[in-house]
Amino acid sequence: MRVLGIEGTAWAASAAVYDSTAETVSIFTDEYQPESGGIHPREAAEHMREAIPEVVGRARDSTDEIDVVAFSRGPGLGPCLRIVGTAGRALAGTLDVPLVGVNHMLAHLEIGRHRSGFDAPVCLNASGANAHILGYHNGRYRVLGETMDTGVGNAIDKFTRHVGWSHPGGPKVEAAAADGEYADLPYVVKGMDFSFSGIMSAAKEAYDDGVAIEDVCFSLQETIFAMLAEVSERALSLTGADELVLGGGVGQNGRLRDMLETMCAARGASFYAPEPRFLRDNAGMIAVLGAKMAAAGDDIPIEESRVRPNFRPDEVPVTWRTGSDRRPTETTSAVTDDPQRGAEATVEIDDGNVIKTRVPKAYRHPQLDERLRRERTRAEARVTSDARRLGVSTPALRDIDEREPRIVFEHVGTADLRDDPTEAQVRDVGRLLATLHAADIVHGDPTTRNVRVGNRTWLIDFGLAYYSEAIEDHAMDLHVFSQSIAGTASTPDPLLGAFEESYRDAGDPAVIDQLRTIEGRGRYQS
Numbered sequence: 001m002r003v004l005g006i007e008g009t010a011w012a013a014s015a016a017v018y019d020s021t022a023e024t025v026s027i028f029t030d031e032y033q034p035e036s037g038g039i040h041p042r043e044a045a046e047h048m049r050e051a052i053p054e055v056v057g058r059a060r061d062s063t064d065e066i067d068v069v070a071f072s073r074g075p076g077l078g079p080c081l082r083i084v085g086t087a088g089r090a091l092a093g094t095l096d097v098p099l100v101g102v103n104h105m106l107a108h109l110e111i112g113r114h115r116s117g118f119d120a121p122v123c124l125n126a127s128g129a130n131a132h133i134l135g136y137h138n139g140r141y142r143v144l145g146e147t148m149d150t151g152v153g154n155a156i157d158k159f160t161r162h163v164g165w166s167h168p169g170g171p172k173v174e175a176a177a178a179d180g181e182y183a184d185l186p187y188v189v190k191g192m193d194f195s196f197s198g199i200m201s202a203a204k205e206a207y208d209d210g211v212a213i214e215d216v217c218f219s220l221q222e223t224i225f226a227m228l229a230e231v232s233e234r235a236l237s238l239t240g241a242d243e244l245v246l247g248g249g250v251g252q253n254g255r256l257r258d259m260l261e262t263m264c265a266a267r268g269a270s271f272y273a274p275e276p277r278f279l280r281d282n283a284g285m286i287a288v289l290g291a292k293m294a295a296a297g298d299d300i301p302i303e304e305s306r307v308r309p310n311f312r313p314d315e316v317p318v319t320w321r322t323g324s325d326r327r328p329t330e331t332t333s334a335v336t337d338d339p340q341r342g343a344e345a346t347v348e349i350d351d352g353n354v355i356k357t358r359v360p361k362a363y364r365h366p367q368l369d370e371r372l373r374r375e376r377t378r379a380e381a382r383v384t385s386d387a388r389r390l391g392v393s394t395p396a397l398r399d400i401d402e403r404e405p406r407i408v409f410e411h412v413g414t415a416d417l418r419d420d421p422t423e424a425q426v427r428d429v430g431r432l433l434a435t436l437h438a439a440d441i442v443h444g445d446p447t448t449r450n451v452r453v454g455n456r457t458w459l460i461d462f463g464l465a466y467y468s469e470a471i472e473d474h475a476m477d478l479h480v481f482s483q484s485i486a487g488t489a490s491t492p493d494p495l496l497g498a499f500e501e502s503y504r505d506a507g508d509p510a511v512i513d514q515l516r517t518i519e520g521r522g523r524y525q526s
């Protein structure tokens with residue numbers, strides 16, 4: 001099958017021909033380069049209007065046959081998408097071939113899966129306007145974690161605009177970082193979600209205060225990419241997957257790729273990053289996913305082919321994948337004599353006790369690594385005990401060694417909630433979180449792996465816990481828990497309903513309203 005793909009969500013006017021028999025991809029791209037500042041939607045659309053017909057022409061000239069036309073349907077800038085949509089429809093009509101509308105973020109993911117031959121990877125999409133981690137479950141890609149504010153590339157580009165560098169900033173930060181030294185910046189991970197606003201303000205301030213630009217760039221990379229590597233590791237740990245693929249333009253960064261490679265090697269997982277021409281926006285990835293969708297009969301009538309500027313990857317029914325939906329296979333019902341490995345720590349059982357050691361992570365800068373391990377061990381010991389005093393079931397603290405750093409806890413429960421959550425158990429979680437929140441404690445990472453079940457329900461792993469009375473922070477706990485249920489349970493809806501109902505009964509209903517706001521937030525803001 002030969003598929004002509006068209007991409008034009010923001011800056012890359014691109015067309016490509018994918019020949020699925022020969023397994024070749026030819027890509028023709030004309031980039032939009034803003035004269036000053038970031039991407040202007042109107043200017044970008046003007047660029048598309050001129051450049052799309054030209055790149056499509058070159059792609060057509062490169063082949064004597066086209067069986068399918070695939071176009072980028074969203075997410076992206078509306079005015080750009082409409083030009084791409086019009087071009088796709090016109091071409092499919094002229095050639096009288098099927099038309100396929102591709103989700104751009106799933107294309108970033110599927111190109112890595114396709115080229116690696118991996119079966120069921122978790123995917124980190126690190127692009128300009130997005131940053132999220134996806135896993136496949138029950139016929140859909142699920143957002144396991146994502147940015148709570150801007151995309152990762154946009155965050156970096158905003159910093160470089162502040163210092164007067166031209167767009168795009170990512171490659172310039174990478175070049176400057178080569179001569180830099182480490183300085184602390186805020187590090188914000190909540191479960192598998194993360195945010196860049198605090199770190200970007202701190203980076204701008206550091207620059208304004210005279211910190212050398214090389215050092216700010218170095219530290220930005222060390223901090224932001226460590227956050228992305230950490231959430232990727234959490235997603236691997238939560239889903240039981242052992243393959244990771246990278247997607248998106250920021251994936252061209254060598255330091256990000258090194259970190260992910262190191263993280264995966266340490267846990268025995270496989271890592272794949274496509275070559276740069278498939279990482280940055282390109283029509284090759286649109287054509288490749290377009291071919292899979294066309295083969296699955298997933299083409300669309302012209303009248304239903306409108307573009308979708310806010311198209312989320314989890315809205316797409318995945319028609320092109322067969323078979324595997326790798327569920328966690330290893331049993332987590334009890335901590336065995338072998339050290340267990342969470343995302344952060346190793347856990348050993350010894351005589352009814354659990355010994356949790358935060359081992360160094362080779363992917364992180366040593367100073368950042370030490371700071372995080374120490375801060376989290378302290379927070380965990382303190383908040384676990386505070387929560388226990390409120391009557392929230394948590395393991396009793398038996399010992400702490402801050403140098404190692406290591407904590408000894410009472411062993412609780414017979415299984416992780418992840419294995420087979422029941423409505424009664426998720427109701428317990430709703431109640432326990434409401435009790436914590438009433439005392440201004442935020443768990444910070446309430447995933448289904450951090451709840452133990454048995455004759456009671458316990459919350460464990462308070463390493464990311466902190467004190468806050470903000471409704472937003474309380475709602476983030478609910479969001480993290482809901483995402484982990486949606487990402488691993490076979491019938492999530494009744495569980496999510498029961499969880500919210502019990503939280504609403506025991507806690508502040510305004511937190512549930514805030515959860516809706518978080519869920520509806522414009523994640524694809526550019």
Ligand SMILES: C[C@@H](O)[C@H](NC(=O)OP(=O)(O)OC[C@H]1O[C@@H](n2cnc3c(N)ncnc32)[C@H](O)[C@@H]1O)C(=O)O
Binds near residue numbers: 009157
């Ligand atoms: C919706 C769509 O339009 C959007 N596309 C997009 O953001 O372009 P993409 O090619 O995936 O990524 C561009 C970003 O990638 C960054 N970038 C490029 N090279 C980089 C490098 N070496 N290090 C860090 N960032 C880099 C740029 O600074 C820019 O922010 C998306 O996928 O989110």
Ligand SMILES: Nc1ncnc2c1ncn2[C@@H]1O[C@H](COP(=O)(O)OP(=O)(O)OP(=O)(O)O)[C@@H](O)[C@H]1O
Binds near residue numbers: 332340344416
């Ligand atoms: N007190 C405990 N009693 C029983 N089991 C425990 C206890 N503490 C930890 N475990 C088991 O060990 C696993 C990993 O522990 P924990 O979540 O504290 O480590 P982690 O590395 O921070 O994990 P992650 O970051 O993936 O959540 C838990 O999912 C649970 O199965």
Ligand SMILES: [Fe+2]
Binds near residue numbers: 104249280
């Ligand atoms: Fe992209």
